[in-house]
Amino acid sequence: MYRKELFVYEGDRPVRAVIRNYREEDFEGLIEVQQECFPPPFPSELWWNREQLSNHVNLFPEGALCVEIDGRIAGSMTGLLTEYHVNDPDHTWEDVTDNGYIRNHNPQGNTLYVVDIAVRPAYRKLGLGKWLMFAMYDVVVHLGLERLLGGGRMPGYGSKAEEMSAEQYVEAVLNGSLKDPVLSFLLRCGRMPVKVVPGYLEDEQSRNYGTLMEWRNPCLTV
Template identity: 65%
Template sequence: MDLEAAKKITEPGKLYAKKLYVFDGDQPIEAVIRNYGKVDFDALIRIQQESFPPPFPSELWWNEEQLTEHITRFPEGVLCVEVAGQVVGSITGLRVEYEEQYAADHSWSSLTDDGYIRTHRPDGDTLYIVDICIMPAYRKFGLGKLMMQSMYEVVVHLGLRRLLGGGRMPGYHKHAAAMSADDYVRAVMAGTLKDPVITFLLRCGRTPVQVVPNYLQDEESLNHALLMEWRNPFRI
């Protein structure tokens, strides 16, 4: 889909559409990051299915009801990426007034309303990341980082204070017998350990806030997550 076609998906004034190039070796390939809409639902569900195959529970894949809530409640906060005209990834957020709505210890389920984002606050000062997902075959292109950077642009455009979200700690289970979750994060920050998700988010410009226990059901992270933020540099 080209940029002109992308403009027809969202309401005027709420559009995000950006063309760029990713590289397969030395070959540049056109990519488009834009708001997703109803026309993309089948592709978005397929991306979840390919990214989280069994034994991941199928009931946790996006469904049409959730996606409808996303594009209705916060259309500015839903982005997808196309490579060579195929939708291959998405990132979804909602707005919250974090300091007012939630204590430091919260869960993904409570904050995102199990992914339905009915907790969205149109006046919230924080964009909270619900999900980021890239098809496995396209992860070599660095699309996750590009999509996260696009969400930073949304934060700036809307004048929000920050982007926030919980990052899984999938490497933690290998070290849990010898260290606490906080010590594991300190080791990652010191460079003595590398975590697939936390290190990726650091490379995206996110900074640690605190470890959150019982954030989500995740055996590899032992249900922990690291809350990480990106501060809008135009707001103090």
């Protein structure tokens, strides 16, 4: 199981953080994180529920990570294992994650697929999202997987959709002429774009597009 202690910084002040696997006793805190990250009008039925969280810790506990600050859960990241190949057809978030229930988790899969990452707004200046991502990279290496993969929202695209295609928007982010809150964050975490997927998730800001982005295990030749 995973546990890492580290210091993050709030301005010039070091703050102790712990990244670890989440457990059943953490469920209420994890649901609170969802509520703060996705407030109304985001539909409350799309927040994590206890059945989903139970599946995470029972089916793939290695992919159920949280970060604590002063004993309070400040964020979480969840994954599952799937078999992925670069020539596979496009998929949706709902299909590949079983709508967050991960009952399709494949213990023999070659890829750790990101189901969700969320950090409470009050803690976002501490860089916890990046540290959660790095922790999940550790899981990829430890399990000898080929890659970490997930679809990134592109919420800045909605305001540019009349001017350019989704692929052109991603290219503009890559060449630095545009910034996107999600894609730019993933790039800073070392993720590399694979392809743009139409209809990836229901998200008006992204015009329902997602960008598959991966991190390859540097210990393997794929």
